[in-house]
Amino acid sequence: MNLAMLTPGQSGRISHIGAIGPLKRRLMDMGVLVGEEVKVEKVAPLGDPIEITVKSYNLSLRKREAEGILLEEPQ
Amino acid sequence: MTMQNSVRPLPATEPAPLRIAVAGNPNSGKSTLINSLAGTRLHVGNWPGVTVEKREASFERRDERIALVDLPGTYSLSPYSQEEVVARDYLVEERPDVIIDVVDATNLERNLYLTVQLLELEIPVVVALNIHDEAERMGYRIDVTAMERALGVRIIPTVATKGTGLEALLDAATAAAGDPSRHRPRRLHYGDDIEAAAEALMAEVLRGHPDLAGKYPGRWLAFKLLEGDRRVIDEAGLQGIDPLVARAAEHLISAHGEDVESLMADARYARATGLTREVLTKPDVRKIELTEKIDRIALNRFLGIPLFLAAMWLVFKLTFDVSAPFADWLGNVTAGPFTRWTRVLVGLVHGPDWLISLVTDGVIAGVGSVLVFVPVIFAMMFFITFLEGSGYMARAAFVMDRAMHSMGLHGKSFIPMLLGFGCNVPAIYATRTLENPRDKALTALLIPLMSCGARLPVYVLFVGAFFSSRSGTVLWSLYVLGIVLAVLMGILFKRTLFRGESPMFIMELPPYRMPSGKSLAIHTWEKGKHFLYKAGTYILAVSVLVWFLLNLPWGVEQKKDSYMGTVGQAIAPVFKPLGFGTWEAASSLVAGVIAKEIVVGTMGEIYVPGKVETPSGPPPSLSEDLREIGTSFAEAGKNAFTNVFSTAGIASLSEKGESEPEREGLRGVMAKTYTPLSAYAFMTFVLLYMPCIVAAAAFKHEFGTWKWFGVAFAYQTVLAWSVAFFIYQGGTLLGLGG
Numbered sequence: 098m099n100l101a102m103l104t105p106g107q108s109g110r111i112s113h114i115g116a117i118g119p120l121k122r123r124l125m126d127m128g129v130l131v132g133e134e135v136k137v138e139k140v141a142p143l144g145d146p147i148e149i150t151v152k153s154y155n156l157s158l159r160k161r162e163a164e165g166i167l168l169e170e171p172q
Numbered sequence: 173m174t175m176q177n178s179v180r181p182l183p184a185t186e187p188a189p190l191r192i193a194v195a196g197n198p199n200s201g202k203s204t205l206i207n208s209l210a211g212t213r214l215h216v217g218n219w220p221g222v223t224v225e226k227r228e229a230s231f232e233r234r235d236e237r238i239a240l241v242d243l244p245g246t247y248s249l250s251p252y253s254q255e256e257v258v259a260r261d262y263l264v265e266e267r268p269d270v271i272i273d274v275v276d277a278t279n280l281e282r283n284l285y286l287t288v289q290l291l292e293l294e295i296p297v298v299v300a301l302n303i304h305d306e307a308e309r310m311g312y313r314i315d316v317t318a319m320e321r322a323l324g325v326r327i328i329p330t331v332a333t334k335g336t337g338l339e340a341l342l343d344a345a346t347a348a349a350g351d352p353s354r355h356r357p358r359r360l361h362y363g364d365d366i367e368a369a370a371e372a373l374m375a376e377v378l379r380g381h382p383d384l385a386g387k388y389p390g391r392w393l394a395f396k397l398l399e400g401d402r403r404v405i406d407e408a409g410l411q412g413i414d415p416l417v418a419r420a421a422e423h424l425i426s427a428h429g430e431d432v433e434s435l436m437a438d439a440r441y442a443r444a445t446g447l448t449r450e451v452l453t454k455p456d457v458r459k460i461e462l463t464e465k466i467d468r469i470a471l472n473r474f475l476g477i478p479l480f481l482a483a484m485w486l487v488f489k490l491t492f493d494v495s496a497p498f499a500d501w502l503g504n505v506t507a508g509p510f511t512r513w514t515r516v517l518v519g520l521v522h523g524p525d526w527l528i529s530l531v532t533d534g535v536i537a538g539v540g541s542v543l544v545f546v547p548v549i550f551a552m553m554f555f556i557t558f559l560e561g562s563g564y565m566a567r568a569a570f571v572m573d574r575a576m577h578s579m580g581l582h583g584k585s586f587i588p589m590l591l592g593f594g595c596n597v598p599a600i601y602a603t604r605t606l607e608n609p610r611d612k613a614l615t616a617l618l619i620p621l622m623s624c625g626a627r628l629p630v631y632v633l634f635v636g637a638f639f640s641s642r643s644g645t646v647l648w649s650l651y652v653l654g655i656v657l658a659v660l661m662g663i664l665f666k667r668t669l670f671r672g673e674s675p676m677f678i679m680e681l682p683p684y685r686m687p688s689g690k691s692l693a694i695h696t697w698e699k700g701k702h703f704l705y706k707a708g709t710y711i712l713a714v715s716v717l718v719w720f721l722l723n724l725p726w727g728v729e730q731k732k733d734s735y736m737g738t739v740g741q742a743i744a745p746v747f748k749p750l751g752f753g754t755w756e757a758a759s760s761l762v763a764g765v766i767a768k769e770i771v772v773g774t775m776g777e778i779y780v781p782g783k784v785e786t787p788s789g790p791p792p793s794l795s796e797d798l799r800e801i802g803t804s805f806a807e808a809g810k811n812a813f814t815n816v817f818s819t820a821g822i823a824s825l826s827e828k829g830e831s832e833p834e835r836e837g838l839r840g841v842m843a844k845t846y847t848p849l850s851a852y853a854f855m856t857f858v859l860l861y862m863p864c865i866v867a868a869a870a871f872k873h874e875f876g877t878w879k880w881f882g883v884a885f886a887y888q889t890v891l892a893w894s895v896a897f898f899i900y901q902g903g904t905l906l907g908l909g910g
Contacts, residue, residue, distance in 0.1 A: 119676070120678075121433075122248075122437070125433075125438075126248035126250060128282050128285070131438075139471050141570050141573065142471075142472070142474070142477050142571055143571075145574045145577075146570060154282060155680065156679070157679050157681055158676075159577070162677065
């Protein structure tokens, strides 16, 4: 399960960040951390990128970047 | 030298200014805060070696000299983006007396993450708790006293757009800088493991390099080493320290199962999150904010793109239609009365004819060609600043990213490319909205393929002479050709010059906010002023050079014998396979380097010689001229206003007054020298060949180097020749040459 698989309105808790190097650091600097609750708000009209809320602000990222953000399996 | 230095008395009466660095997240209102603090005293330049804008100001306040430096807006102080490196290097190397940290009160947690990192530097910090009014409106309550206690720094609520709290902020900053020992920020504990590892590493490093103790804050240095920050390792001269760091980090990694960089980010965010919980009370019921309501429509699956395109059409229309009448007015005033009276003045001092010609046709014409760009630069900068400040720029990038990404660009590249259809010059300046240097360079390289307004007169002349029955289709095909080639070149560049992972997109969608009038005015003015000073110098120099080319050697009678004609004759054979291998065509293309519409003017001079303007009746008197300048300015204002409301298309792109009788003569000559096929090849060549010198100056100005202009020049020359060759030779083979 990863962040790119959620549809608008769905949310999940981050279990692992698969990215490495600058991308991982940037994600973490933006508050995308393990244990954090994220919610997908919107998908752009052309299908990419997506808008999420994290740490109560809005962040957009491409699906390829979201694929590396793994979520806990819903209970 | 040494003597001189030792003799010069120390300026005892003037102590060194108080150095204040202003740091903060993007969208925290930092820029507005700086504008309010420093206003017109701001000096804008670039940070050395990078294209990141540097804004600074020095002023006096209550007998104290203050030197203010605006650091680039950053979310963190990691070493991965130009902005972050610039901000960090300044803080570490220059060690300002105090840091003003601008924190967005509506987004406390993420903003405090940067604050936490600033505290590590052990420089006095004062927090500006900005956008305080909006936070209150949202029902947020922030316990400032508890926050001051937890961080050990002063916290001043501010509303930068209204100027609220700024005096108190400067007071607090001055006080903190004046007594740093009492304003040392609190050391936030990052957990026993990290602190122990840092302390052990610090002790070892200082044993080997005692000189580093005074140079860097020890704990900060240890953190950076643990994080594996190569920049810091290199700068501190600690190459070869890796085994030592690995040993210190070993326990951390095995105990937590994560790399140290992630552990550090976690630890810092833990402090920011904990503090936010402590001091911030949010209302139980969250109101649906305006931003959410707007975005439901603006980013809607079906409405998002049409609304975006409509907004862009409006920006384009306003930028070019509002500025066009003023550009025309400036052009007419310099070409008309100004030139006329200069001629009279030079004549009064018995200046020779060549001097009159140099001053009027070279210098004044050059100044004029700079001036006509000023209104459009001002208008563009105004709207770009508005789009960015309001928060819509991020939405535009969000909506367009998919399409632009397929050609290796960023969602934000769309707007500069679109502006390119009006004029490439403001479009190149507009690339500054792209943070990543790679995105920025690639966007700028493709902009010249957008057919700008200056190329239109050339098309109009040729289309009128050869394709009058299908004029619309032929014109349209040229614009489409430019776009198609931009897509192809984008893909090509992505695979060659810009190979490798494309930059990340990760971008905040900030809440919509109304930018302050003062900020809009300052940003617009700065850009216009810079264009006049910096770009103007190059353009003037080239204009004078072209004048010499056209008028030397001395006493040249025929254009063909001037240096320009000689150049034209020399390079004409290059254009032979393209169907227009005449010295006339070649000379026009060379002159068109100043601005592409000059191709038409030069052709007029060369093909229809002796066409000297014969003034009917006596020339107007000075007072008549002045009155005329005034009334025509009023007329320009009226036209700008009516252009906004004339919804039918873009006024500045439509053909206006180009088909005067004198053009008819030129068309007649053209019909004899060109075939429809060679005319089309010529038009594609004009579309594609090198950017004009004003665009070249914009490249230099925006990137700080001639490198990207060089790349654009090289690829466009090759592309223009190849495409025109393909069209002419292909067409001839197909029997279209007749």
